Amino acid sequence: MEHLTDAFSQVLAESGLSSLWHSLPAWLALDERQLIFVLATPVFIGLFAWEYLKIRHDHALVDAGESVRNFMLGAGYQTTELLFAGLIAFPVHALAYQHRLFDIPLTLTSALALWVLTDLCFYWMHRSSHRVRWFWAAHVTHHSSERMNFSTAMRQNATNIFNGGWLFYVPLSLLGFNPVWIGVCYALSLVYQFFIHTTLVGKLHPAIEYVFNTPNHHRVHHARNPGYIDTNFGGVFIVFDRLFGTFASERANQPIEYGITRQIHSKSLLVNWLHEYIDIARDMRKPGPLGLRLQHLWRPPEWERPARSE
Template sequence: MENVPEFVQSFNPVYYAIPLFVILVCIEMVHAKMTGSARFEPRDSFSSLAMGFGNSISAVLFGGILTAWAMFVYQFRIFDIGFPWWVWPVAFVLDDFMYYWFHRLGHTVRWFWADHIVHHSSQHYNLTTALRQSWLSPLTLKFLWLGSVMILLGFHPLVIGIVSGFNLIYQFWFHTEAIKKMPAWFEAVMNTPSHHRVHHATNPVYLDRNFAGVFIIWDKMFGTFQPELDDEPCRYGIIHNIGTHNPFKIAIHEWVSLFKDMRHAKSPRDAMMYLLAPPGWSPDGSRGTSKQIKARWQARVGGEAASGEEVAADPAPQVAAE
């Protein structure tokens, strides 16, 4: 085992960022009160803060398991990369690349969506929304492969933990409506409030777009980028909003729905599809996945345009994903 630098052993960037998170939330609240540039609802914000607190407790409870798995995988690394200076920017970019793909899976595989839906459950979009995180992420077992590729390549688990922490910190600031657009050069490369508002929106044109964590270039490379449109205001939340501020219900509501669907499935195949198919899948297609919602919306818009009727800028879908 190579010598691990002392600062790597003890450094957790997220802990140092927590006071900054609190300060920025307060600043945004004051700014919103003065300008109306962002929307807050006390019960919603409390729920988001409660989810963030629970996520921190979950990280402590499951941290040992995640660390043990990471160190187990590290024994089988292909290269001994160690801790040279260049490992940090390379690991940061690779970690963000991996984040893009696993975030995308979080929207296209219901097993992972049952966990990730927590972050999308608020109908408001402000800095407290960034703190609305799942309590049960380790139970999805995504840690078995999330990061394992980098560990097998030879990146030390502590390096991955640190760069992932900086990735998480970066993602905090763009959960806001107070910032409209960044400079064009920045919008072209980096994830921004405008790009991420699209990701949280339920408008058909915005569904399942902009999965990036830090670098929006991944979405542009892999065909999932959608700019925010001036004539299409974002509607936040999930297709079927849950109508509760109870943190416990927020944490488990989709898990309950998933297992209920599996229990009532008419065949083992249907049960497996409920688990692994995109959110909104059903045997008869009555609910509608994101792709189906988008296709029906596009067909309706195209039909209206072809008939010469005026097309609404913000048509609401009549079918919905879970």
């Protein structure tokens, strides 16, 4: 434990935030990325209020009750992150950083490199969150709304910190980037992504659409139409989707239908957070070899066991 504490202190000292960290209340000093997200939340609420006034008469675009639930789902996510990220994720990052391969100082060049690399890690984390059922169990909450508006961005799962998606960013700490700054880049990426959850912004300039993730691209990502599913995984940039073959554009003859293929219609926060975990447990309980049962954890969400031969 002392070894881990030393690693933690080293990370803070090298980030330049040690004095700030120790001046914060203990509950607030757990995770700087969530601190940024919490501070941004009043802006998110204000922007959604503006959007709501624009689209409130179209029930297909916004529902007041669902929007309140979306913010409550987001509050649950923020609470578990604040309480547990500093106990679960940050110590692993600190340990990886203590055994880093390189010493990478914070400069403009390294900051830009970290920004791009963080988004690359986000791409693979996000893609895995759609193609690995265990990760999908946490991410499905974000996709289960049949509407797209700013409140949808707040629709998050309180189990995220326990689900392990944060492990995708640990290689950056091992490489030599300070975990505090990794967290800052991640938080700013989340802030950016809030603004692409809207139907009020159409296509932007082609140069912007080619490089960055935009509302136009992200609406496609939230679609459940065949041909749109599992595309446009980027956070800030869309170039990784173009590079790895997961990019899709909206087609004029196929209007977007939001939601998931096995739609959940529940007002319960617990159901919205836990329904896919319950489905995984149900599928794993079905008779069969242990190896096949366990595959429900890492196979894609739509995977079914092969039919047993008579």
